[in-house]
Amino acid sequence: MTANDNSNPLALAQxxxxxxxxxxxxxxxxxxxxLFARVAAAVTPAxxxxxxxxxxFVDLEWEILRWRRLKASHMTxxxxxxxxxxxxxxxxxxxxKLVKGWVARKPSAVKRADRILKAAGLNMDAVMAETLxxxxxxxxxxxxxxxxTEARRNATLREIERHRATLACALQxxxxxxxxxxxxxxxxxxxxxxx
Amino acid sequence: VTSARKITASRTNARAxxxxxxxxxxxxxxxxxxxxxxxxxxxxxxxxSQEVEALARKIAGTDADADIxxxxxxxxEAAVDLRRVRHARHRHxxxxxxxPYYESRxxxxxxxxxxxxxxxxxxxxxxxxxxxxxxxxQGPEKLALILSQxxxxxxxxxxxxxxxxxxxKLAVQSIDDRQPRIVVKFDYxxxxx
Numbered sequence: 001m002t003a004n005d006n007s008n009p010l011a012l013a014q015x016x017x018x019x020x021x022x023x024x025x026x027x028x029x030x031x032x033x034x035l036f037a038r039v040a041a042a043v044t045p046a047x048x049x050x051x052x053x054x055x056x057f058v059d060l061e062w063e064i065l066r067w068r069r070l071k072a073s074h075m076t077x078x079x080x081x082x083x084x085x086x087x088x089x090x091x092x093x094x095x096x097k098l099v100k101g102w103v104a105r106k107p108s109a110v111k112r113a114d115r116i117l118k119a120a121g122l123n124m125d126a127v128m129a130e131t132l133x134x135x136x137x138x139x140x141x142x143x144x145x146x147x148x149t150e151a152r153r154n155a156t157l158r159e160i161e162r163h164r165a166t167l168a169c170a171l172q173x174x175x176x177x178x179x180x181x182x183x184x185x186x187x188x189x190x191x192x193x194x195x
Numbered sequence: 196v197t198s199a200r201k202i203t204a205s206r207t208n209a210r211a212x213x214x215x216x217x218x219x220x221x222x223x224x225x226x227x228x229x230x231x232x233x234x235x236x237x238x239x240x241x242x243x244s245q246e247v248e249a250l251a252r253k254i255a256g257t258d259a260d261a262d263i264x265x266x267x268x269x270x271x272e273a274a275v276d277l278r279r280v281r282h283a284r285h286r287h288x289x290x291x292x293x294x295p296y297y298e299s300r301x302x303x304x305x306x307x308x309x310x311x312x313x314x315x316x317x318x319x320x321x322x323x324x325x326x327x328x329x330x331x332x333q334g335p336e337k338l339a340l341i342l343s344q345x346x347x348x349x350x351x352x353x354x355x356x357x358x359x360x361x362x363x364k365l366a367v368q369s370i371d372d373r374q375p376r377i378v379v380k381f382d383y384x385x386x387x388x
Contacts, residue, residue, distance in 0.1 A: 024285075141342040141343045162371075
């Protein structure tokens with residue numbers, strides 16, 4: 001199901017009811033709507049409390065995906081710092097120019113950087129490890145955000161489970177009454193005359 | 196113990212202080228200590244109060260008793276509070292992201308030192324130096340930097356969020372403890388009808 005085909009208008013309406021999603025520049029609101037619609041279609045909230053919990057769950061899941069994406073793209077964006085540090089430690093000439101070319105993905109620069117790394121018995125893993133050291137503080141913060149948001153999302157899941165269990169217990173208790181209501185006491189004489 | 200003379204002097208000085216005199220000035224000064232307003236209850240905001248009432252009515256349903264209405268109000272209040280905290284945190288992130296000069300404290304210190312050195316050397320500068328001084332982190336690097344630099348403020352928001360979530364959870368549990376009877380009654384009537 002996609003957000004554009006409006007195949008689940010109820011889910012999308014719920015999405016709108018809790019206010020606009022908390023997006024940051026570069027994020028796609030249609031992707032958020034799609035996530036919401038998919039979760040809503042899978043869960044089918046039975047009451048307002050479940051709708052609130054569902055909205056909470058989707059917000060947290062969206063945030064987790066954002067922080068995970070950020071971790072990967074941040075590492076890629078600053079990989080040049082790791083490369084720069086390694087090349088400087090190897091006393092390579094013209095490091096600044098080489099790194100600039102590598103960032104711009106110039107084939108000659110990429111090839112030269114690979115050759116230098118290979119000659120030193122290193123590869124991109126070493127560059128990424130150096131990058132991680134360079135950005136340890138930021139990565140630590142992103143990891144903390146992911147862990148915190150995952151804990152909140154799991155707490156929301158547990159709450160949905162508990163709330164649904166209560167509802168299920170109530171329905172189970174109500175079942176004999178509901179089944180009794182199906183039967184109607186009829187007057188035997190009346191039934192005979194009708195027959 | 197503060198002496199009487201000291202107290203008198205403090206009071207005289209306070210009377211002579213040059214604080215804001217006009218009504219708008221006083222109103223502005225009254226908000227000097229205001230940071231995000233998350234410690235205030237949701238009910239203190241008229242717009243949020245209306246939202247709480249509407250949500251509570253939706254949770255409780257039309258023919259709910261006073262007890263259920265009260266519990267629904269607690270659930271609604273906590274839900275609105277939770278969203279208010281998230282919104283405040285998000286706004287804080289967006290403000291930092293939209294600041295074109297956002298830079299790490301460490302890099303700012305280095306740049307200021309460098310600029311001082313340049314000024315001492317009669318404005319000697321090169322294009323590389325200029326681009327280093329004017330460049331600020333962008334994209335994922337900027338967001339990661341914001342997370343790292345604003346960690347203290349973000350953790351304050353997290354504490355508010357945790358509090359709102361706990362209140363919401365407890366309120367939902369309270370209403371669930373009462374709700375089964377309502378569900379049974381409602382389903383039974385609808386089945387008979």
